[in-house]
Amino acid sequence: MKSNMGIHKVSETVERLWNGxxxxxxxxxxxxxxxxxxxxxxxxxxxxxxxxxxxxxxxxxxxxxxxxxxxxxxxxxxxxxxxxxxxxxxxxxxxxxxxxxxxxxxxxxxxxxxxxxxxxxxxxxxxxxxxxxxxxxxxxxxxxxxxxxxxxxxxxxxxxxxxxxxxxxxxxxxxxxxxxxxxxxxxxxxxxxxxxxxxxxxxxxxxxxxxxxxxxxxxxxxxxxxxxxxxxxxxxxxxxxxxxxxxxxxxxxxxxxxxxxxxxxxxxxxxxxxxxxxxxxxxxxxxxxxxxxxxxxxxxxxxxxxxxxxxxxxxxxxxxxxxxxxxxxxxxxxxxxxxxxxxxxxxxxxxxxxxxxxxxxxxxxxxxxxxxxxxxxxxxxxxxxxRSMAQHNLIKSQLSENSLTCISLKKLLGKSHILSWEDISDDLKHLIFQHLLDKRTRYSYQMRYHDPGKNDLHEILSERGDQVIGREGCLEKIGGSVKSSDFNDSLLTWHIATDICYHDDVRKKGHPDTKMSISLSNYMVYLLRDCPFLLPRGIGKERYTQTCSDVNKHSELLRNITSGRNNSWDSYNTILQLEDSSGKVSVLCAGFKLAKSLQSLETQDGWENKRKWEMISQVWVEMLTYAASHCGWKEHAQALTRGGELLTHVCLLMAHLGLSEQCLTN
Structure with missing residues (x-):
């Protein structure tokens, strides 16, 4: 009884304080x-x-x-x-x-x-x-x-x-x-x-x-x-x-x-x-x-x-x-x-x-x-x-996620995919800008008639790595990696290949100059994972999910690769046999095959390591320009509220150079 009276007095006091x-x-x-x-x-x-x-x-x-x-x-x-x-x-x-x-x-x-x-x-x-x-x-x-x-x-x-x-x-x-x-x-x-x-x-x-x-x-x-x-x-x-x-x-x-x-x-x-x-x-x-x-x-x-x-x-x-x-x-x-x-x-x-x-x-x-x-x-x-771009590495993200048991607020809200931020250097700006100027020189406004390969704007905007690969004479060897009907397929394949090539080169040569290639690769996968509306339509989410599943299945082998403990490409045979085991949606196997082809440019074709990485960086820039030209302006405007995206800069540069289908030519 006294307890009820005490609770009643407390509630009256709280009510009086609240009202006042x-x-x-x-x-x-x-x-x-x-x-x-x-x-x-x-x-x-x-x-x-x-x-x-x-x-x-x-x-x-x-x-x-x-x-x-x-x-x-x-x-x-x-x-x-x-x-x-x-x-x-x-x-x-x-x-x-x-x-x-x-x-x-x-x-x-x-x-x-x-x-x-x-x-x-x-x-x-x-x-x-x-x-x-x-x-x-x-x-x-x-x-x-x-x-x-x-x-x-x-x-x-x-x-x-x-x-x-x-x-x-x-x-x-x-x-x-x-x-x-x-x-x-x-x-x-x-x-x-x-x-x-x-x-x-x-x-x-x-x-x-x-x-x-x-x-x-x-x-x-x-x-x-x-x-x-x-x-x-x-x-x-x-x-x-x-x-x-x-x-x-x-x-x-x-x-x-x-x-x-x-x-x-x-x-x-x-x-x-x-x-x-x-x-x-x-x-x-x-x-x-x-x-x-x-x-x-x-x-x-x-x-x-x-x-x-x-x-x-x-x-x-x-x-x-x-x-x-x-x-x-x-x-x-x-x-x-x-x-x-x-x-x-x-x-x-x-x-x-x-x-x-x-x-x-x-x-x-x-x-x-x-x-x-x-x-x-x-x-x-x-x-x-x-002035920075988010970084998300698929393999690194999955391997680190498997080793962590804590649940953060970011994970609960689905925002735990950004691993780091990379400053956009002047060298990267120069690489992108020069690539766009090169595209512009291949599109002549003075020519009013269709001239495939020189004056077809649609064809130039459709390039997503094939032009760079063709210029280097590698279309027959690796050209198929960029010709998939789904852009997200090519993006993830090149992301895995770039990552594997990097770790293999680190094991063999120390630390090659790969910063721009790696940062662009991780940035594009961040867009695929967190901002898919900024990329061309496709089944990128499903490809990403199933590729992550394959990474989890072979996490031990991939840890050896990323830590530099593997000594031979023979160690990758297990993964190269995955082609029919998990369907065609996962691109882990395709990524390893592309990585092996890229590394063979040095071992079989006599390329210098620097030339190989320059080509890889150019391919990533061309993928970036392809994505930029196939995204709606409303999506770019929404990205302005998050500090802005490098992709938006590229899209605007292309438009002001006339590399946009909204630019009249006659």
Whole structure:
């Protein structure tokens, strides 16, 4: 009996504490979630990783829910007390808490959408905007009867909240597929006006210097010229992203600009271009315009005036609220002002603002541009994407998985497949860029008739290693490894062969120069395992699963191979006999056969080890370009939220060189 009474008293105490503190306990988490989104929402643009993505995902989903939940509680609580500021029972809740939650629902500038699908839900957000404004106004009207002495503080915050939430809805709408496509038509008209005066014959003989002069970029300060070139590239990216086509003059112009660049400079242009697209699709940080400046100024002034009014009101009516409510109120108001200042700083340091400053072509604006550039260089904050590629080695992954018994959170969420990250070196950029330029030289825009092997774009885009192998005279020996109808078959076969050749060469020769080949091989298998939507359609998942099963069956032998304990290819006979044992879906046997053929290039054909690995790296680059040209733009856009992918860079470089079927040739 006493036990039941004790439990009853405890429950009453907990209920009383919750009723008194529930609103305070949800207002502060709402503010905290805004801080998380502001700090980390934009970092995913240039930071790849599981934990950051998970944190942003949880904060994004929770922020709206917590703000809506808080607004519902607030609507119930406001006005319940009939006390006024003269009474000794100070139970008032500040009326401006309701519109502050409306500001939180508007979200920070650093993230408006978590994924592409969120943009398509702009109509739902419009409905939520109307309903939440109604709820906030209802809560505000209820506080009217409570005789809150600082009721007027809510008015400017109400204005700022409607601006912030309305701006978010407009950004979501503009990034939705239908509205985006509609807006691109005006982009196409601008490009048509810009290049309408050029003829193809004129462009064929034009230099990059002459082109930039004709485009009006001559007066741009040299250090900012790349931003304006990137803007031109971005205008074309928007057209491609909308599944429209580019005229000859457009991609011929970008080709002229690119062939005059070093590989690192070309990749930097693509970085800026991808950053522009990320901002348009997922944030409020877009091009500088007068309307945005006006709305930003109004919001800032609203928050400052509300803070000043509240501070003055507290000096005269400090008995109106409890100390807890006063403290939370200051947190909310000061936090809102800091968020606005941070948003302004973010825009000022963005590529959009730098583009606008340098575009004014005036000494004062150029000086501001150079000052900001030096400051950013000092802070080393010029990073625009992850500049790394995930690595997943099939054999290593399976062997290590068999030796581990622990279950991690990543494994439970199916994200344990990234073994490491590899920085994208300048040498790899040069290899890829030179390969694309070589492809471009084999495709002549001046020839308007079908010329197989030279002018057939479809044939060039269909190359996935066979062109490199044929150039080296090895089609008869290993050409079949890249001619499978399923690209994923060739990819996994070459991945296993590359890995086996590497371990065999390490055993025989020490450590050969294989870094680019191995990193590209592991990167492509990471795409197959974690991002199959970025690769051509096929049965890659089934092939991967059954190949893993075969690796598990022969784990002991494979451990000997990868550790360098095998001394002869005779040890592989067991695996080479697997051809009929596990069906045709597993590629373990095919990979070993290809590895044996590749190694025989040295032992039988007299190749140098360096030549063999150069061919392997070229094959992987050609597979990379094949995958890049057979992936939809929506998938590339989704990859921007994970730090960006090397595959997207390659795809954009190909498009700007005219190596895309969306580029018109007649």
């Amino acid at each position: 503190w529930e609103l305070r306990m949800v207002m502060l988490p709402s503010l905290f979630l805004q801080i998380v989104l502001i700090i980390f929402g934009r970092r995913r643009k240039y930071t790849a990783g599981f934990w950051l993505g998970t944190l942003v995902w949880l904060a994004y989903l929770s922020a709206d829910w917590v703000a809506t939940f808080s607004l519902g509680i607030l609507a119930q609580k406001l006005g319940d007390s009939e006390t006024n500021c003269i009474n000794s029972n100070r139970g008032l809740i500040p009326a401006f808490w309701a519109p502050v939650l409306l500001v939180h629902l508007g979200g920070p500038d650093t993230i408006t959408a978590y994924s592409m699908e969120d943009n398509e839900l702009w109509l739902r957000h419009l409905l939520v905007l109307g309903s939440q404004v109604a709820v906030a106004f209802y809560a505000f009207s209820r506080s009217w009867w409570s005789k809150d002495p600082l009721l007027f503080v809510a008015i400017p915050i109400f204005v700022a909240g409607i601006i912030k939430y309305g701006e978010r809805n407009l950004v979501l709408r503009s990034a939705s597929s239908e509205q985006f496509r509609s807006s691109v038509y005006s982009e196409m008209n601008e490009l048509r006006r810009k290049f309408g005066e050029f003829s193809n014959s004129e462009l064929f003989g034009m230099t990059a210097e002459r082109l930039t002069e004709r485009l009006g970029l001559r007066d741009i300060i040299p250090e900012a010229k790349f931003l304006h070139e990137a803007k031109l590239f971005f205008q074309m990216f928007r057209v491609l992203f909308a599944d429209l086509v580019l005229a000859d003059s457009n991609h011929l112009a970008t080709h002229i600009i690119l062939i005059d660049k070093k590989a690192t400079e070309a990749f930097k242009l693509i970085e800026v271009e991808m950053g522009f697209m990320y901002d348009v699709l997922y944030t409020k940080v877009t091009r500088v315009c007068s309307s945005r400046i006006i709305f930003r100024a109004i919001s800032f002034l609203c928050f400052v005036s509300a803070l000043l009014a509240f501070s003055l009101g507290m000096s005269r009516n400090n008995h109106a609220y409890l100390t807890t409510e006063i403290t939370i109120s200051y947190f909310l108001l000061v936090g809102a002002i800091i968020f606005e200042i941070y948003s302004v700083v973010l825009v000022l340091f963005s590529d959009w603002a730098m583009l606008w400053l340098s575009g004014q072509k005036k000494p004062f604006f150029n000086s501001v541009y150079q000052t900001i550039s030096r400051f950013l260089s000092f802070l080393h904050s010029d990073k625009r994407w992850a």
